C-alpha cells in the first residue's frame with residue numbers, strides 16, 4: 115500500500131484522522147492537495163481517479179464530498195464508519211480543557227462557601243433542600259452582615275458541592291414532607307416555612323426568592339389542598355398570585371390565598387407568618403393556630419386567572435434597544451428599518467442577533483459564572499401583524515450571508531470542474 119503516513123499526521127484523535135486512516139486501510143490512497151485538503155478514491159463507487167475530497171471544517175469536523183455524487187452516509191458506511199465519526203465529541207467542540215472542567219466541587223456544602231465563612235463567619239442559618247427521596251441536593255446559607263441579609267445557595271454537582279442554584283426545575287423546600295401531606299402551606303421564604311413546620315403544619319417555599327417561583331417544580335402539589343400565605347406587601351401579593359397559578363396548573367385540588375392582615379389587625383407592611391408567630395409567642399401555639407386556621411378558612415378558593423389577567427401579567431412591550439448594538443450592526447438595523455416603510459427595528463435586530471450567533475457558532479462561549487458557560491445559540495421568533503414588513507426585514511438580514519455563500523459555491527464549482535477535467539483526461543488515457 116502506498117505510504118502517505120506523513121500526510122496523516124494531523125492530530126491523534128481528530129475525525130479527519132479517523133477518516134484518512136480508514137481510507138488508507140480501504141486502499142483509497144488519500145493524497146494531500148495544494149489547497150490543504152486531501153483527495154482519495156471514493157470507496158462508495160467504482161472510482162479510478164480520486165473523486166473524494168476530504169477536508170477539515172469548523173470545530174475539527176471532517177468534511178467529505180464525493181464529486182461523482184455519492185451520499186456521505188454511503189461513503190462512511192463503505193469505510194465502516196458512522197456519520198457521527200465525522201464530528202468531534204460535542205462536549206469538546208472548541209472548549210479548552212480548563213474551561214470544560216470548571217471549578218473543582220467541594221466535598222461538603224460548607225466547604226463550597228469556605229471563602230464566605232472566612233469573610234463573614236459561620237452562617238446564621240442553613241436551609242436544606244432535598245429531592246423526593248430525601249437526598250440533600252442544595253443548601254441555602256444565610257448570614258447577617260452588618261445588619262444586611264446575605265443569602266448564598268450551593269448545589270450538589272459533579273460528585274461534590276458548588277455555589278449556585280440547583281438545576282431547574284428546582285425542588286420545593288421540605289419536599290419529602292410535602293409529598294406526604296394532604297394540605298400544604300406555601301409561604302415566601304424558608305424562615306416562614308420553618309415557623310409553620312414548628313406548629314406541626316407542612317409548609318414549603320420556592321428557592322431563589324420571590325421572583326424565581328416559576329423555576330421550581332410545583333408538580334408535587336398535584337391533588338393537594340394548598341393555602342398560600344403572601345407577605346403583607348405588593349411583592350408578597352404578586353408572589354401569591356404567581357404561586358396560585360403554578361399550583362393550579364400543577365393540578366392542586368384546591369388553592370386558597372390567605373390574607374394575614376384580615377386576622378391580624380395592625381399587621382405591619384411586609385409582615386409575614388413568622389412575624390405573627392414571633393409576636394404571639396406569649397399567647398401560645400394554640401392561639402396562633404386558631405388565627406391561622408381562621409385566615410385559611412376565610413380565604414376564598416382561587417378561581418384561576420381572571421379574564422385579561424394573563425395579558426396584564428406579561429411584561430409591557432418595550433422597543434428594541436437599537437442603540438446598544440455596536441456598529442456596523444446599529445446602522446444596518448436603522449437603515450433596513452427605514453427603507454422598509456419604517457418597520458419596527460426589532461424585525462431586523464432580532465433575526466440579526468440570531469444570524470450573528472450562528473456565525474460565531476461554538477468558537478466562543480460566554481463565561482457567565484465560574485461554572486457556567488453559554489455558547490452563542492439564539493433562537494428567535496418575530497411575531498407581528500401581517501403586512502408590517504416582517505419578511506422584507508428578514509430577507510435583508512439573510513442576504514448578509516449571500517457573498518460568503520457565493521464565494522464558497524464558487525470554490526465548489528472550481529473544485530468540481532477540476533475533478534471533471536481529471537475524469538476526462540483519465541478516459542482519454544484509457
Ligand SMILES: [Zn+2]
Nearest residue numbers: 156159180184
Ligand atoms: Zn463516490
